[in-house]
Amino acid sequence: MLDIRNIVILTGAGISAESGIATFRGPGGLWEGHRVEDVCTPEALARNPALVHRFYDERRAALAGVAANPAHDALARLDREWHGELLIVTQNVDDLHERAGAHRLVHMHGELRSALCGACGVRETWTGALPPESECPNCGTCALRPDIVFFGEMPYHMERIEAAIAAADLFVSIGTSGAVYPAAGFVQMADACGADTLELNLERSAGSGLFADSRLGAASVLVPEWVERLLAAQSTQSSPMSR
Ligand code: OAD
Numbered sequence: 001m002l003d004i005r006n007i008v009i010l011t012g013a014g015i016s017a018e019s020g021i022a023t024f025r026g027p028g029g030l031w032e033g034h035r036v037e038d039v040c041t042p043e044a045l046a047r048n049p050a051l052v053h054r055f056y057d058e059r060r061a062a063l064a065g066v067a068a069n070p071a072h073d074a075l076a077r078l079d080r081e082w083h084g085e086l087l088i089v090t091q092n093v094d095d096l097h098e099r100a101g102a103h104r105l106v107h108m109h110g111e112l113r114s115a116l117c118g119a120c121g122v123r124e125t126w127t128g129a130l131p132p133e134s135e136c137p138n139c140g141t142c143a144l145r146p147d148i149v150f151f152g153e154m155p156y157h158m159e160r161i162e163a164a165i166a167a168a169d170l171f172v173s174i175g176t177s178g179a180v181y182p183a184a185g186f187v188q189m190a191d192a193c194g195a196d197t198l199e200l201n202l203e204r205s206a207g208s209g210l211f212a213d214s215r216l217g218a219a220s221v222l223v224p225e226w227v228e229r230l231l232a233a234q235s236t237q238s239s240p241m242s243r
Pocket of ligand 1: 011012013014015017018023024025036040091092109149150151174175176177178179180200201202203204205217218219220
């Protein structure tokens with residue numbers, strides 16, 4: 001049994017699937033009918049800004065019609081009640097973790113409800129449509145783009161994430177296919193740093209074999225069960241806890 005105090009949780013599209021947000025690698029490998037290269041690369045933005053902006057406008061607008069599910073709620077509860085260090089690292093660009101009430105959270109692939117100025121680098125909360133060449137409220141340059149980390153760009157918060165993984169006793173991956181780096185490599189990093197590793201996913205992922213334990217099922221079921229068990233162990237804790 002491992003003594004668990006510091007936890008890092010990586011979430012992916014699978015945790016929001018039961019809220020009605022499509023995963024990336026759905027049938028045919030398309031994301032909402034588009035190839036990732038057509039909507040999620042700097043080249044796509046330069047080649048066809050209207051398409052890229054419209055695509056993210058649609059995804060941003062769709063957020064109004066969805067709600068957090070029991071998996072987001074359970075992680076928010078863990079965030080409130082866990083006495084040790086905790087960091088939720090989401091690859092998701094939706095805001096369902098925040099809406100459920102999570103605070104110890106970073107968005108490594110950006111956020112739909114944020115705009116980024118390509119000129120001065122400032123970020124603005126953005127809830128409506130973002131037409132190409134919208135004016136930056138900070139510097140006045142017409143260079144606002146969706147605040148999404150495109151393929152080929154550096155994910156956000158990497159220093160903080162790597163430091164949290166280095167100090168983690170437990171690394172948990174929820175609802176991610178393990179297809180996109182650097183997130184897909186976090187399990188090996190955690191393992192090398194001595195953390196226990198657990199995967200909660202609907203089906204076996206590309207990285208399942210890298211985890212000490214892999215549990216298959218819907219996030220809305222597995223995550224609340226896991227959180228309940230962890231918090232129950234914490235409340236009776238004088239002895240070491242298990243994952
Ligand atoms: P994927 O679409 O690649 O994988 C989603 C995973 O969730 C799959 O392994 C599914 O089996 C699993 N899944 C689906 N429904 C589930 C459920 N109800 N409960 C539990 N698991 C479920 O999405 P990500 O791994 O998040 O990057 O994709 C990673 C990145 O690729 C995204 O952040 C995005 C994309 O390109 C950027 O936008 C930069």
